[in-house]
Amino acid sequence: MTIAEHIAAVAGGASVRERAEAALDRVGDDPHRAFLSLDRDWILADAEQLDARLAAGESLPLAGAPIAIKDNLCQRGTRTTCGSRLLEDWVAPYDATVVERLRAAGALLFGKTNLDEFAMGSSTENSAFGPTSNPRDPSRVPGGSSGGSAATVAAGHVAASLGSDTGGSVRQPAAYCGVHALKPTYGRVSRRGLVAFASSLDQVGPFGATVADIAQVYDVIAGPDAGDATSADQPAPSAMEVLGAGVAGLRIGVVRSCLEQADAPVAAAVEGAAERLESAGATLVDVGVEHLDLALSAYYLIAPAEAASNLSRFDGARYGLRVEGRDLAETYRATRARFGREVIRRIVLGTYALSEGYADEAYVRASRARTAICRAFDSVFEGVDLLLLPTAPTVAFALGEKTDDPVAMYAADVFTVPASLAGLPASSSPVGEVDGLPVGAQLIGRRFEDTTLVRAMEVLSS
Amino acid sequence: MDAIDDATFERMLDLAAVAVSDDERESLRRDLGRVLESITAIADAPVDDLPPTYGVSTGTRTRADEPVPSLDRAEALAGAPQSADDHFVMPSAMGRSKDS
Numbered sequence: 001m002t003i004a005e006h007i008a009a010v011a012g013g014a015s016v017r018e019r020a021e022a023a024l025d026r027v028g029d030d031p032h033r034a035f036l037s038l039d040r041d042w043i044l045a046d047a048e049q050l051d052a053r054l055a056a057g058e059s060l061p062l063a064g065a066p067i068a069i070k071d072n073l074c075q076r077g078t079r080t081t082c083g084s085r086l087l088e089d090w091v092a093p094y095d096a097t098v099v100e101r102l103r104a105a106g107a108l109l110f111g112k113t114n115l116d117e118f119a120m121g122s123s124t125e126n127s128a129f130g131p132t133s134n135p136r137d138p139s140r141v142p143g144g145s146s147g148g149s150a151a152t153v154a155a156g157h158v159a160a161s162l163g164s165d166t167g168g169s170v171r172q173p174a175a176y177c178g179v180h181a182l183k184p185t186y187g188r189v190s191r192r193g194l195v196a197f198a199s200s201l202d203q204v205g206p207f208g209a210t211v212a213d214i215a216q217v218y219d220v221i222a223g224p225d226a227g228d229a230t231s232a233d234q235p236a237p238s239a240m241e242v243l244g245a246g247v248a249g250l251r252i253g254v255v256r257s258c259l260e261q262a263d264a265p266v267a268a269a270v271e272g273a274a275e276r277l278e279s280a281g282a283t284l285v286d287v288g289v290e291h292l293d294l295a296l297s298a299y300y301l302i303a304p305a306e307a308a309s310n311l312s313r314f315d316g317a318r319y320g321l322r323v324e325g326r327d328l329a330e331t332y333r334a335t336r337a338r339f340g341r342e343v344i345r346r347i348v349l350g351t352y353a354l355s356e357g358y359a360d361e362a363y364v365r366a367s368r369a370r371t372a373i374c375r376a377f378d379s380v381f382e383g384v385d386l387l388l389l390p391t392a393p394t395v396a397f398a399l400g401e402k403t404d405d406p407v408a409m410y411a412a413d414v415f416t417v418p419a420s421l422a423g424l425p426a427s428s429s430p431v432g433e434v435d436g437l438p439v440g441a442q443l444i445g446r447r448f449e450d451t452t453l454v455r456a457m458e459v460l461s462s
Numbered sequence: 463m464d465a466i467d468d469a470t471f472e473r474m475l476d477l478a479a480v481a482v483s484d485d486e487r488e489s490l491r492r493d494l495g496r497v498l499e500s501i502t503a504i505a506d507a508p509v510d511d512l513p514p515t516y517g518v519s520t521g522t523r524t525r526a527d528e529p530v531p532s533l534d535r536a537e538a539l540a541g542a543p544q545s546a547d548d549h550f551v552m553p554s555a556m557g558r559s560k561d562s
Contacts, residue, residue: 090541091540091541093533093534093537093538093540093541094533094537186518186519187518187519187520187521187522200516200517200518226525229519229522229524230517230519230522231522232519232520232521232522233521233522233523234521291507293503294503294504294507294509296501297500297501297502297503297504297507298504300497300500300501301501301504308478312479315479316543316552317542317543317550317552318538318541318542318550319541319542320541320543321543322543322544324553325553326553327553327554327555327556328552328553328554328555329479329555331552331553332479333479333480333481334481336478336479336480336481337480337481337482339480341486341489341490344478344480344482344486344490345490345493345494345497347478347480348474348475348478348480348490348494349494349497349498351474351477351478352466352470352474352494352498355473355474355477361505362504364514365504365505365507365509366504367514367515367516368507368509368510368512368513368514368515369504369507369509369512370514370515371509371512371513371514371515372507372508372509372512374515374518375512405496406493406496406497407496407497407500410497410500421518422518423518423519423520447520448521
């Protein structure tokens with residue numbers, strides 16, 4: 001059921017409450033552990049309020065459509081755990097801007113979804129509350145870190161959800177679960193109320209069962225916000241308005257080096273996607289993007305460095321859990337020992353990258369490499385409108401397969417981190433299957449040309 | 463990227479302010495070594511002459527430097543493990559305080 005179908009059903013006399021009940025029934029006992037919070041009574045009470053607002057004649061563009069929220073986005077009055085023991089019982093005192101905007105547009109906020117702790121991971125196995133499984137094959141990971149948000153859409157519980165993408169955390173799970181997702185341009189969507197992981201990279205983005213679902217949610221959440229100093233001060237063009245525009249006349253660069261790096265069946269599915277775009281009127285050209293080989297290394301120094309700084313706020317003073325020690329220093333250490341293994345790994349790695357004697361060769365050097373990657377994208381976008389490449393090198397891997405090998409786990413992000421480093425809009429679209437598992441094709445666009453991606457995503461979905 | 467030696471590893475744990483058990487210590491150190499080995503590409507990258515990029519924000523604008531409504535103090539304190547007299551409360555920085 002898409003958002004458009006939901007709106008039509010409500011316009012035809014269905015109540016938001018009865019549709020909320022149906023969605024809750026679809027989740028059942030949540031066999032994929034997509035949710036960390038899903039309070040039936042609260043949701044039904046909110047649904048009744050939405051029915052009352054509609055009955056009073058209020059214009060609500062989303063008409064009570066249920067939309068799930070990743071549990072690192074603040075939703076006033078609900079637990080916002082970030083998948084961490086440190087925030088297990090912490091209740092958000094305010095709404096993230098994206099949540100505020102969804103409420104105002106009449107969305108039914110439908111639970112908080114599971115994630116890798118503080119969004120650090122590529123499989124949702126780093127959640128302190130247990131992993132999410134992939135609805136397409138429950139023995140496989142859903143990807144991460146927004147695995148719960150991808151899984152709930154893939155399972156058909158809801159038409160749309162919100163995730164956050166720091167190095168691929170909406171695109172890679174979308175690919176693994178076979179749904180659509182969009183990481184907007186950095187600065188296009190407010191980060192206020194998103195619990196920070198790596199502030200120069202974090203961006204909120206929607207998952208959708210269809211491209212129209214993505215467009216509808218994007219139009220609600222995108223645009224300037226004075227509450228986020230990195231929010232771009234320019235209106236966001238409507239994604240809904242470009243639906244149907246097609247790709248005729250667009251030049252799309254196929255990033256050949258990435259196709260060669262991917263598993264052959266994944267590359268073949270992405271080649272098929274390229275042919276579909278060409279059939280719809282796009283011009284394909286093979287392109288190379290310089291310095292992509294530096295992206296994963298740069299990312300895994302910059303993101304942990306920012307994480308080490310951001311997560312210093314979890315010290316047992318202001319939020320959630322405190323483990324008492326004999327003095328202040330021991331309280332800090334004992335409290336922060338409750339972070340999961342991956343979070344500790346990244347904090348220590350980031351501390352190393354920023355520390356005296358190492359920062360020049362680690363964090364600063366990685367930031368110079370980031371410049372090289374940004375310039376390489378600027379150069380290639382002089383000749384093409386979009387880039388096409390796989391979202392991930394493989395289909396979804398087995399639960400437990402990579403949990404003891406961080407290097408193998410990080411490699412799942414190899415095709416998604418470049419766009420993150422450059423702040424470019426990027427998407428994932430389901431374009432085929434390998435042994436019954438979905439393959440995602442990634443599109444990357446010029447800064448602030450998010451709607452061009454939506455045009456191509458729609459062609460890939462047809 | 464060099465592997466982390468004993469002294470550096472201990473210093474990083476201290477700076478990061480995380481307690482790690484003896485069992486976890488070895489696996490953490492091994493993992494960090496593997497990660498640093500895997501990202502050696504950065505050491506040889508031809509980027510010496512490039513300026514670093516610390517952020518990619520464009521088209522931003524600062525707001526006027528004027529007070530605006532913000533989070534209510536009581537609500538901010540409600541999520542803290544301990545508070546008193548409109549403040550967060552923490553153990554003494556110099557050891558146990560008299561009233562702890």
